[in-house]
Amino acid sequence: xxxQELVLGIELGSTRIKTVLIDSxxxxxxxxxxxxxxxxxxxxxSYPLDDAWQGLKTSVQTLLGNYAEGSPxxxxxxxxxxxxxxxxxxxALDARDNLxxxxxxxxxxKTHRASKELSTLFQFPxxxxxxxxxxxxxxxxxEAHVPHLARLTTLAGYIHYKLTxxxxxxxxxxxxxxxxxxxxxxxxxxxxxxxxxxxxxxxLPFRLLDLLPEVLPHGTEAGKILDEAAAxxxxxxxxxxxxxxxxxxxxxxxxxxxxxxxRPRTANVSAGTSAFAMVVLEHPLSGHHEAxxxxxxxxxxxxxxxHSNNCTSDLNDxxxxxxxxxxxxxxxxxxxxxxxxxxxxxxxxxLALQGEADAGGLTVIPYRSGEHLTGFTDGIPxxxxxxxxxxxxxxxMRAHLFSALAAMRIGLDVLRDREGAVLERITxxxxxxxxxxxxxxxxxxxxxxxxxxMETAGEGGSWGMALLAAFLKDRGGNLPDxxxxxxxxxxxxxxxxxxxDLEGFATYYRRYKAALAAERSAVDALT
Numbered sequence: 001x002x003x004q005e006l007v008l009g010i011e012l013g014s015t016r017i018k019t020v021l022i023d024s025x026x027x028x029x030x031x032x033x034x035x036x037x038x039x040x041x042x043x044x045x046s047y048p049l050d051d052a053w054q055g056l057k058t059s060v061q062t063l064l065g066n067y068a069e070g071s072p073x074x075x076x077x078x079x080x081x082x083x084x085x086x087x088x089x090x091x092a093l094d095a096r097d098n099l100x101x102x103x104x105x106x107x108x109x110k111t112h113r114a115s116k117e118l119s120t121l122f123q124f125p126x127x128x129x130x131x132x133x134x135x136x137x138x139x140x141x142x143e144a145h146v147p148h149l150a151r152l153t154t155l156a157g158y159i160h161y162k163l164t165x166x167x168x169x170x171x172x173x174x175x176x177x178x179x180x181x182x183x184x185x186x187x188x189x190x191x192x193x194x195x196x197x198x199x200x201x202x203x204l205p206f207r208l209l210d211l212l213p214e215v216l217p218h219g220t221e222a223g224k225i226l227d228e229a230a231a232x233x234x235x236x237x238x239x240x241x242x243x244x245x246x247x248x249x250x251x252x253x254x255x256x257x258x259x260x261x262x263r264p265r266t267a268n269v270s271a272g273t274s275a276f277a278m279v280v281l282e283h284p285l286s287g288h289h290e291a292x293x294x295x296x297x298x299x300x301x302x303x304x305x306x307h308s309n310n311c312t313s314d315l316n317d318x319x320x321x322x323x324x325x326x327x328x329x330x331x332x333x334x335x336x337x338x339x340x341x342x343x344x345x346x347x348x349x350x351l352a353l354q355g356e357a358d359a360g361g362l363t364v365i366p367y368r369s370g371e372h373l374t375g376f377t378d379g380i381p382x383x384x385x386x387x388x389x390x391x392x393x394x395x396x397m398r399a400h401l402f403s404a405l406a407a408m409r410i411g412l413d414v415l416r417d418r419e420g421a422v423l424e425r426i427t428x429x430x431x432x433x434x435x436x437x438x439x440x441x442x443x444x445x446x447x448x449x450x451x452x453x454m455e456t457a458g459e460g461g462s463w464g465m466a467l468l469a470a471f472l473k474d475r476g477g478n479l480p481d482x483x484x485x486x487x488x489x490x491x492x493x494x495x496x497x498x499x500x501d502l503e504g505f506a507t508y509y510r511r512y513k514a515a516l517a518a519e520r521s522a523v524d525a526l527t
Contacts, residue, residue: 002074004029007473008063008081008239009466010056012155013251014038014107014273015316015431017055018462019063021076026470026486028463030070032063038105045107045369049099052159060233080244081225082469083163084461085156087176087250088127090134093151093158100145103155104134106274107309109370109377111137121198122191124179125288127307128372131177132195135211139202147204152177152211160248161213164223169213170246170468172253175295178212185300186215216247218298218468218479246472252276252305253298254464259427259454260487262297263480267423269443269451270461271432275311275408277447279304279421291373291414298468299479304421306411308373312432314366314381315400319344322393348397349435352442355398357504361389362396363511364403365519373407380522384515401442402505404432406512409446425450425494430460440493445501455491 006021006029017034034055038045067076090104106129114137118126126133131152138146153161154177157169174180174187178195181188187209196207216222221244230241255270256262256278269277281302285294293305319341326339333343367379383399385391415421426447433439433453444451467486476482 003077004071004074005079006076007466007470008078008243009462009464009469010059010081010083010159011251011254011461011465012052012056012083012085012159013461014086014105016460017052017059018460019059020460020462020466021063021067021078022463022466022470026467028466030063030067031462032059032061032066034059034062038107041102044102044104044110046102046105047155049103049158052155056159057233060239064234064236064238076238078239078243080246080469080473081239082246082465082472083156083160083248084251084254084465085154085159085248087154087173087252088129088131089154090131090138091153091155091158092135092138092145092149093153094148095150097151100148101143107369108134109309109372112377113137114140118195119288119290121194122179123288124188124191125290125292125294126179127293129307129309136195136198139198139204149206149211151213153213154248154250156248156250157213160222160245163225163229164245165226166223167213168216168222168247170218170222170249170253170298171215171296171300172256172298173248173250174213174215176250176252178208179294180215180296182296182300182302185217187212217300218247218471219476220247221245221472222247244472246469249298249465249468251461252278252295254461254468255429256280256297256303256464257467257483258461258464259429260483261427262299262301262483264301266427267425268427268429269405269408269447270430271311271405271428271439271443272430273311273313274307274309275405275432276305276307277408277412277426279415279423285419287418289414289418291411292419304415304419306373306408306415308405308407308411309369309371310367310379310407311404312366312400313368314364315404317381318396318400319348322348346435348393349401349438351394352397352401352438355392355394356390357500358507358511359399359402359504360392360395361386362391362399363508363515364399365512365515366400366403367519371407373410374516374519376519376523378523378527380519380526382515382519382522384518398442399508401432401439402446402508403512405443405446406509409509412447423447423449425452427452427454429454437495440495441498441501444495444497445505448497448502450494450496452492452494454487
């Protein structure tokens with residue numbers, strides 16, 4: 001039986017826990033997936049960690065089963081692996097590694113006071129979803145668990161810690177917990193000192209560096225899978241104890257890796273449950289802006305990000321509703337089967353290209369949660385239409401796709417208007433771009449520049465994480481140069497925004513911003 005050396009990438013995303021195996025040519029050979037859903041616990045968006053473990057095991061075992069089915073007569077050997085997860089949030093542990101409060105995700109917009117005070121203190125933007133904002137808000141609110149803190153990490157950092165015993169993070173993920181200095185490649189010493197003064201004033205028994213994971217550069221081994229963890233994830237032993245892991249990363253970092261966007265002047269947009277556009281900077285920003293995050297690439301370069309909490313969640317709910325309606329009415333596929341969610345996406349989303357340029361008078365506010373870019377702590381999804389609106393499926397799909405990126409566009413406007421940033425081309429990645437052409441054309445119209453999509457656009461962050469693990473295995477030297485080898489010869493499709501789409505979105509964008517008043521009334525009335 002032939003042996004094949006493979007690399008494993010894992011990403012605990014907002015809707016799926018996805019795993020992928022890649023070969024020595026960096027091509028995916030098998031994948032696995034587990035769908036999960038956040039919910040509110042004690043007023044915070046959260047996921048049960050038991051579900052994370054069950055989902056990880058299910059995804060890994062599905063992956064290995066799919067590999068065995070697709071590669072009969074071949075024995076896989078996993079030479080390296082890596083863990084990625086949704087960035088930021090608050091995973092607080094005591095000295096015995098017990099969870100002190102349910103995991104608080106990036107989706108929570110309840111840290112405005114902490115975000116504002118820390119941004120002023122550091123003269124550096126601290127977004128609400130960053131771990132340090134969660135921590136300081138808990139301190140300001142005198143939450144009972146705070147004095148018992150011993151470790152603070154992210155979801156990827158937590159899973160990695162449990163698998164290897166190493167309390168570490170990659171540089172991109174770490175820079176979403178607390179500002180990281182590009183020069184030292186670790187937490188900014190000046191800001192650490194200022195925060196420690198706040199801890200001292202609050203009479204807390206720890207200092208910041210007591211809590212935070214160690215920052216590791218890529219190309220550095222970040223631990224090996226422990227015996228017990230390997231047996232739990234894969235009783236068959238394909239994922240063996242002792243498998244080396246690269247530093248864990250966030251989904252923004254894996255998005256940059258998966259689009260080869262880590263050199264200065266490159267840009268990418270990742271769109272799925274949330275949407276974020278990232279521009280790798282040549283020079284520091286002239287000032288700090290509440291709408292713009294500044295963190296680091298997995299290689300340690302500064303990045304400006306426009307991030308919106310809400311992207312396709314509301315669209316997904318509408319697709320589910322329309323799928324259910326089709327089943328009730330007895331609709332079938334061309335092969336005679338029952339209509340599935342995947343069928344609905346592939347059939348309905350392309351209709352957006354047939355809709356009217358401005359979506360025919362329909363306006364969507366897709367806020368399933370709060371949206372910091374427009375000032376909302378909580379959200380209520382809304383569909384608004386004027387009395388003369390053309391309420392068609394095509395216009396509905398177009399309105400949803402426009403709105404999925406509209407809040408992110410507000411952040412990009414700040415970057416362009418106040419910093420003079422010029423975006424000529426952006427590379428798309430994530431579920432939004434899975435349906436051929438549709439997401440790409442809509443993104444080009446919303447962002448206002450050329451939009452490129454690679455053949456791997458739908459592979460997701462697990463593939464980007466696998467590339468970082470392959471970089472560890474191959475001892476690749478310089479990460480940007482290594483990625484250039486990975487992507488040499490890659491198929492890339494680029495579209496320019498059509499003038500009618502630009503004009504249509506401009507009209508839609510004015511309606512969207514005006515409709516935020518209705519969103520405010522709905523939130524005030526219903527939450």
